Amino acid sequence: MTEQAILQIMDIRKDFSGLEVLTSVNFTVGANERFAVIGPNGAGKTTLFNVISGKFPATSGAVLFKGRDISSQSAYRRARMGMARSFQITNIFQQLSALDNVLAGVRSHQGLRYNLLRRPHHDQRLIELSEAILERIGLQDYRDVPAQELAYGQQRALELGVTLSCDPELILLDEPTAGMSRKETEDAIQMISRVTRDIACVIIEHDMNVVFTLADRISVLHYGVILACGAPDEIRCDQKVKDAYLGEDES
Ligand SMILES: Nc1ncnc2c1ncn2[C@@H]1O[C@H](COP(=O)(O)OP(=O)(O)OP(=O)(O)O)[C@@H](O)[C@H]1O
Numbered sequence: 045m046t047e048q049a050i051l052q053i054m055d056i057r058k059d060f061s062g063l064e065v066l067t068s069v070n071f072t073v074g075a076n077e078r079f080a081v082i083g084p085n086g087a088g089k090t091t092l093f094n095v096i097s098g099k100f101p102a103t104s105g106a107v108l109f110k111g112r113d114i115s116s117q118s119a120y121r122r123a124r125m126g127m128a129r130s131f132q133i134t135n136i137f138q139q140l141s142a143l144d145n146v147l148a149g150v151r152s153h154q155g156l157r158y159n160l161l162r163r164p165h166h167d168q169r170l171i172e173l174s175e176a177i178l179e180r181i182g183l184q185d186y187r188d189v190p191a192q193e194l195a196y197g198q199q200r201a202l203e204l205g206v207t208l209s210c211d212p213e214l215i216l217l218d219e220p221t222a223g224m225s226r227k228e229t230e231d232a233i234q235m236i237s238r239v240t241r242d243i244a245c246v247i248i249e250h251d252m253n254v255v256f257t258l259a260d261r262i263s264v265l266h267y268g269v270i271l272a273c274g275a276p277d278e279i280r281c282d283q284k285v286k287d288a289y290l291g292e293d294e295s
């Protein structure tokens with residue numbers, strides 16, 4: 045990899061009162077890379093995201109972000125440094141329009157209090173910023189539509205828009221297409237691909253079509269260890285991965 049690393053996961057171990065969930069996880073994500081983490085249910089993928097984002101500390105090992113050891117930094121601090129996480133549960137204000145949802149995120153990032161009693165449309169610059177985000181997530185035509193009237197896939201897109209409002213350099217996406225129809229998934233692939241053109245992304249996903257379409261590199265997490273890590277073609281052909289996870293139908 046020639047580009048500089050944005051994220052380095054170094055020998056991460058995580059136990060929950062004696063239950064070892066992550067044993068020794070190592071990988072590096074490049075500054076402009078789409079990196080996927082796959083593996084069976086209970087493999088430790090979400091736990092890994094919790095350690096990366098600072099929800100809880102690793103038992104041992106280190107997380108480096110932009111070359112700095114952030115292992116002891118809070119989740120808030122990591123977010124301020126440019127690491128954003130999109131949650132499994134849709135995390136938007138249902139009554140607010142698509143624009144106002146993104147605007148609330150933008151204002152919060154800029155340190156401005158969102159005033160629910162006063163429509164904050166006086167700051168044209170922040171509105172333009174929010175409109176640009178709506179365009180990135182493909183919701184520019186739904187600017188004034190309340191979130192609750194959007195289709196499920198659009199709500200997930202809006203959630204990603206709120207995530208983008210803090211201008212991240214790395215986004216962590218945990219199963220972004222879970223529960224989506226085939227058409228919604230296709231749209232989500234396009235949108236994620238567009239959004240991550242100039243930022244790094246780590247994506248946890250069970251849908252192999254999504255993984256193999258989007259990812260520059262894939263790592264396979266199995267019982268707390270990385271079984272294999274490489275380009276999609278390498279992973280597809282890896283016998284260990286086929287035996288443990290993909291099965292013959294993916295070959
Ligand atoms: N806070 C916690 N306390 C105790 N055990 C936990 C905690 N979080 C996760 N675990 C355990 O760690 C293991 C891995 O869970 P995790 O949610 O990381 O898996 P996953 O790979 O994300 O699975 P899935 O694909 O189903 O989302 C599971 O056995 C789970 O019960």
Ligand SMILES: [Mg+2]
Pocket residue numbers: 089090091
């Ligand atoms: Mg999970």
